[in-house]
Amino acid sequence: MAVKLKLTRLGSKKHPFYRVVAANDETRRDGRPLEFLGYYNPMVAPAEVKLDADKINAWLARGAEPTDTVRSLIKKYVSLK
Numbered sequence: 001m002a003v004k005l006k007l008t009r010l011g012s013k014k015h016p017f018y019r020v021v022a023a024n025d026e027t028r029r030d031g032r033p034l035e036f037l038g039y040y041n042p043m044v045a046p047a048e049v050k051l052d053a054d055k056i057n058a059w060l061a062r063g064a065e066p067t068d069t070v071r072s073l074i075k076k077y078v079s080l081k
Contacts, residue, residue: 005066053078
């Protein structure tokens with residue numbers, strides 16, 4: 001099974017809050033993740049992002065593919081090894 005690094009949505013209507021997770025490719029958006037990697041809050045200015053670089057690097061080394069949004073967050077906020 002392929003693993004994706006993707007966002008799961010939390011928060012209430014019109015006030016989104018996202019967790020960055022590692023999950024199987026076939027699971028639904030808000031399904032059970034394999035591991036939590038950080039969070040992203042777009043509702044504050046500037047956007048609040050906290051990512052665990054060690055965990056992200058470990059998943060990328062194992063062959064996990066980030067989604068486009070997560071890839072842009074990683075490039076902007078994490079220095080990859």
